[in-house]
Amino acid sequence: MVSHMKTTLNIDEHVMRELKAEAARQGTTMSVLVETALRQLLRPDPTVVDLPPLPSFHGGSERVDVADRDALYRVFDAD
Numbered sequence: 001m002v003s004h005m006k007t008t009l010n011i012d013e014h015v016m017r018e019l020k021a022e023a024a025r026q027g028t029t030m031s032v033l034v035e036t037a038l039r040q041l042l043r044p045d046p047t048v049v050d051l052p053p054l055p056s057f058h059g060g061s062e063r064v065d066v067a068d069r070d071a072l073y074r075v076f077d078a079d
Contacts, residue, residue, distance in 0.1 A: 009034075 064071045
C-alpha cells in the first residue's frame, strides 16, 4: 500500500524555478523530483568494506615495443 502525505514547504524562489524547469525537462512532476532528492539525502551511507589487495603478477618481459607497428604485426603473425 502506497501512502502519500500532502505538506507545505517554503522553497527559495530561484530553487523553485530550477525545480520546475528540471521537472519539465525530465517530463516528471516536481513532487517526484523532491521526493527522489529527499530519499537520496535520507538514505544511510553505504558501509565501506575493506577489501584485500588485488594480486599482482609478473608476466615476464615485453615481447615487443608497442609503438613499433611492424614489430607488433610480426609477433601476432608468429603465433
